[in-house]
Amino acid sequence: MENAVIADITPEDAVEVIHWKYEVPYDFYNIRAQAEAMQEFLMNPYYTVRCEGKLVGIFCIGTSAQVPEGRATGMYVERFIDIGLGMAPKQTGQRRGREFFQRIITFLKETYPNTGVRLSVATFNQRAIKLYESIGFHRVASFPAADADFIIMTHPTLLAVDETN
Template identity: 65%
Template sequence: MKDCVIADITPEDAVRVIQWKYESPYDFYNIKSQAEAMQEFLINAYYSVRHGDQLIGIFCIGPSAQVPEGRAAGIYRESYVDVGIGMAPSYTGQGNGKDFFRIIVSYLKKQFPDAGVRLSVATFNTRAIRLYENTGFKSVATFPAKDADFIVMTHPTIMTT
């Protein structure tokens, strides 16, 4: 996954992401409303991660990375860079997560050199939780949402390892 390029998400990439289908239990991340997702992707801070002509994944920063129920509960009051990530289903479960996350972290470090980072992850997503813990993230809160419970994890500064 070296030599990946990060760019603003394109309409073509958004269409591809909308078509991604994950197997259970990760089917929670399958997009249900195509029109709503397309609008979300193209209006807000979403980025594509590409390797050549392959779309490896996407990520978002800011309010789009926050879970609405967590926002309503006041979970996101402290100042952090919120990030949400999604890897193409064909790349998941194969040990690609660490490199994919490093690419995103490297980008965030350049954009926000002194900022802490925060992410929210569904509690059942043990693969992602393990990845985040192994890169220094700590659980700081949990909250229930409509379809799943979430863990909020933070890192005081964006790391480069």
């Protein structure tokens, strides 16, 4: 996925993503409020990842990647670039997640140098947690939310720079 292309999400991409359907237990990620999702995708920093012209997945950065309940309880006070990501349902389970995620990390390191990377993941999503840990992300906090419990993870070599130095 080295040759994967990252670009801003388009309205056409957003429509495709809104119609993605995941199987249980990942159906948690199925979009139910389509109008709100469309607005979220187009009004915030969302990106697509394409490989050979096919939409492989999306990711977002900043507050769009934060879980509202975590934000409300002060889980995101440290300065990091928060990321949220999702692969197209047809792409999951094919051992492409590592390449997909590493392509996003490379993009973030190039675009936001010297900024730490943090993500939030639902605790039931053991497949994603295993992937993130294999790349070097560590669990730093957890919190309950309305629909699931979440873990916050950061990468030790991508930690935020101490601005006091």
